[in-house]
Amino acid sequence: MATSRRRSGSITALSLGYLESKKNLAGSAGGVVGVGLALTGVAGGLWPLVVAGLYAAGALIAPPERVTPPEFDPSEQLGVLREDFLRLREYLAEVELPPAAGGKLTELLELYERLLDPGWVADVLAADPESVHVLSRAVRTDVPESVDTYNRARWWNRLQPGTVPPERHLERQLSALFDEAERLTAGLHEVETRRQQTHTTYLEERGRS
Structure with a gap:
């Protein structure tokens, strides 16, 4: 049970971390553009693919998260x-x-x-x-x-x-x-x-x- 709770907590932390990441924010911005294209009719019937593609493109071009190196005294x-x-x-x-x-x-x-x-x-x-x-x-x-x-x-x-x-x-x-x-x-x-x-x-x- 304790192991399951730890795994669940780790998955939750990872999920929250990704939601706040630059990749997700950039991907979301691309997805919003895709939704806008869908609403204006530009994307046509392929709008789900357009939204997903723009999200993926935004996530790929976003800079990687910087991991702060440890400080040694x-x-x-x-x-x-x-x-x-x-x-x-x-x-x-x-x-x-x-x-x-x-x-x-x-x-x-x-x-x-x-x-x-x-x-x-x-x-x-x-x-x-x-x-x-x-x-x-x-x-x-x-x-x-x-x-x-x-x-x-x-x-x-x-x-x-x-x-x-x-x-x-x-x-x-x-x-x-x-x-x-x-x-x-x-x-x-x-x-x-x-x-x-x-x-x-x-x-x-x-x-x-």
Whole structure:
């Protein structure tokens, strides 16, 4: 019974939606023209077909209904990213790393933390989807992948010594990620600098006028 009521409600909603749609309104306008032709005798005995044809023509040429895209709150995206960052830190706390790589990783995580810390810095970050994507990729993929591949390569290196030490690759990967994070930070700083310059220009021009 409940399913039947839901289906009935859905059909009713669809029917009401179509009645209010642009296609139905345009088709109805065409149908009215067809009725007018029928009343004046222009359509002759084929007036039902004329009315139906004009209705269909009006419905076809009417623009499609615009579906409003969903709005995503950037702050909510950062909230989820912060949770993933905490999970990453919990994972890294249980991993043993060589001193050099461990120090570079600590610097990297501190930089991520400052960017994600709730406040105006995070607001600037949230306004730049590309920066959010870069940081999300680093937290969710790049850092855990770097550490995990190091741990696996270290085990194989014990069986086959003499190859490039896996900690060197790890250090290079973390250095690359740190450079990327610094570029991201510099880009956000540039945005704020341009904003300040724009406001200065506005105030000076307003003063002249």
